[in-house]
Amino acid sequence: MVTLYDSRLSGNGWKLRLLLSFLNRPYTRQILNLAEGAAGTPEFLRLNPLARVPVLVLDDGTPLIESNAILMYLAQGTRWFPSEPLAATRVTQWLFFEQYDHLKYFARPRFLVSIAKQQEQYADEIVYLRQIGQKALVALEAQLQQTPFLTGPDCTIADIALFPYTSMAEMGGYALQPFPALREWIARVQALPGFVPLIPQ
Amino acid sequence: MVTLYDSRLSGNGWKLRLLLSFLNRPYTRQILNLAEGAAGTPEFLRLNPLARVPVLVLDDGTPLIESNAILMYLAQGTRWFPSEPLAATRVTQWLFFEQYDHLKYFARPRFLVSIAKQQEQYADEIVYLRQIGQKALVALEAQLQQTPFLTGPDCTIADIALFPYTSMAEMGGYALQPFPALREWIARVQALPGFVPLIPQ
Numbered sequence: 416m417v418t419l420y421d422s423r424l425s426g427n428g429w430k431l432r433l434l435l436s437f438l439n440r441p442y443t444r445q446i447l448n449l450a451e452g453a454a455g456t457p458e459f460l461r462l463n464p465l466a467r468v469p470v471l472v473l474d475d476g477t478p479l480i481e482s483n484a485i486l487m488y489l490a491q492g493t494r495w496f497p498s499e500p501l502a503a504t505r506v507t508q509w510l511f512f513e514q515y516d517h518l519k520y521f522a523r524p525r526f527l528v529s530i531a532k533q534q535e536q537y538a539d540e541i542v543y544l545r546q547i548g549q550k551a552l553v554a555l556e557a558q559l560q561q562t563p564f565l566t567g568p569d570c571t572i573a574d575i576a577l578f579p580y581t582s583m584a585e586m587g588g589y590a591l592q593p594f595p596a597l598r599e600w601i602a603r604v605q606a607l608p609g610f611v612p613l614i615p616q
Numbered sequence: 617m618v619t620l621y622d623s624r625l626s627g628n629g630w631k632l633r634l635l636l637s638f639l640n641r642p643y644t645r646q647i648l649n650l651a652e653g654a655a656g657t658p659e660f661l662r663l664n665p666l667a668r669v670p671v672l673v674l675d676d677g678t679p680l681i682e683s684n685a686i687l688m689y690l691a692q693g694t695r696w697f698p699s700e701p702l703a704a705t706r707v708t709q710w711l712f713f714e715q716y717d718h719l720k721y722f723a724r725p726r727f728l729v730s731i732a733k734q735q736e737q738y739a740d741e742i743v744y745l746r747q748i749g750q751k752a753l754v755a756l757e758a759q760l761q762q763t764p765f766l767t768g769p770d771c772t773i774a775d776i777a778l779f780p781y782t783s784m785a786e787m788g789g790y791a792l793q794p795f796p797a798l799r800e801w802i803a804r805v806q807a808l809p810g811f812v813p814l815i816p817q
Contacts, residue, residue, distance in 0.1 A: 464755065464758060465713075465717070465755065477702065479705055479709070480709055481708070481709040481712040481713060482712075483708075483712050484705050484708040484709045484711075484712055485705075487704075487705070487708055488701060488702075488704075488705045488708075491701060500689060500692060501678065501689075503688075503689075504680055504685050504686075504688070504689045507682070507684075507685040507688055508680070508681055508682040508685040510685075510712070511682040511683075511684050511685055511711070511712070511715050512666075512682060514712050514715035514716040515715040515716070515719060515720070516666070518716060519716070554665065554666065557665060
C-alpha cells in the first residue's frame with residue numbers, strides 16, 4: 416500500500432487525498448506536525464530534500480514529490496487524466512497555472528490570516544499576494560462560465576489541483592461572492608462521489 | 617507547420633525553440649513586442665487570455681499555452697520525455713519545481729536588472745526574490761552533483777525547462793560561481809547538437 420506523508424491542514428496533501436478517494440485506492444496517511452519541524456528531520460529530507468509535504472511513498476519505498484506530478488502519476492490511465500494528447504495538454508496547462516499563478520497567492524494568505532493569525536504583521540505581503548491571486552480567480556471564473564469543470568464536462572486532476580486552495584480562499588481574506596461560476600464549481604466538486612473534506616469527519 | 621508566438625528575449629519562448637530545434641521540427645516564429653503591448657491585443661488574448669508568450673498554434677489553429685505543457689505535448693513519444701511512468705514523473709517533478717520554485721525568482725530579477733534597468737527602484741523586491749531563488753540553485757546543484765542531467769544521464773524537457781532562466785541567472789545579479797556542477801550542466805546543454813542561443817546568430 417502507498418504511504419502519503421501529509422500534514423493535517425495541507426491543501427497540497429488534500430489534492431492527493433481527494434484523488435486517492437475518487438480512485439477508491441487505499442493508502443496509509445502519515446500526518447506530520449510541520450510547526451514542530453517534522454519536515455526538516457534527516458529522515459524526511461531523504462524523502463524530500465525540499466522539506467515539504469506531500470510525499471507519496473510507493474510500495475517499493477520510492478518517494479514521489481510535487482503534488483501535481485503525483486496527481487499525474489496516480490491518475491494515468493484513469494478518467495481523471497485523459498490520455499489523448501490535446502485533452503491531456505488542456506489538463507497540464509491548468510496544473511502549471513496552479514503552480515505559477517495560483518498556489519502561493521492563496522496558500523500563503525490563508526496561512527497568515529487563518530492559521531498563523533499574523534494578519535497585521537504581514538498586512539503588506541497579504542495585500543500584494545491577493546492582488547495577484549485575484550487575477551487567478553478571474554481566469555478560473557472565465558473558464559467556468561464556459562464549462563462545468565476546468566477542461567470540459569468531466570472533473571479531472573486539473574480541478575482536483577485547483578480545488579483545495581480555491582475553496583479555502585476566504586480563509587485568506589478573498590471574497591468569492593463575485594465569482595458565481597466558481598462557487599458553483601466548488602459545490603460541484605464537493606458533490607462528487609468519494610469527495611473527502613480537508614479534515615476527515 | 618506550427619507557429620510559435622514568442623518575444624525576442626523570452627526565456628519561456630526559448631524553452632520551446634530549444635526543443636523544436638532538438639526535434640528538428642520546422643516552425644514559424646512570430647516575435648511580439650511586449651513593451652508595445654502586443655500581448656494585450658484582442659487578437660492575442662483570443663490565443664492566450666493570460667496575455668503572455670509563448671503560445672504554440674497547431675496546424676489546425678488550436679492554441680496551446682503554458683510553456684511546460686507545450687514542452688510535454690511536443691516531446692511526447694520522443695527521447696526528450698520518457699514514457700515509463702516513474703521516469704516521466706521524475707521529469708514532471710522538475711517541471712512543477714520550475715514553475716513554483718524557480719521561474720519568477722530568476723525571470724523577474726533578470727528583467728528588472730538587465731532589461732528594464734530598474735535595479736535601484738526595485739532593490740527590495742530583487743533581494744527578496746533572490747533569497748528564494750538561491751534555494752532553487754542549491755536544489756539544482758545537489759541533483760547535478762549526482763547526475764549529468766536533472767533526471768539522469770540524458771537531457772530531457774526537465775533540463776530544457778530549467779535551462780533558460782538558470783543560464784541567464786547572472787543577468788539578475790545571481791552568482792553561479794559557487795555552483796560548479798550547475799555550471800558544467802549549462803555547458804553540457806549548450807554543447808548538445810541542435811542547441812540554439814536566445815538570440816539567433
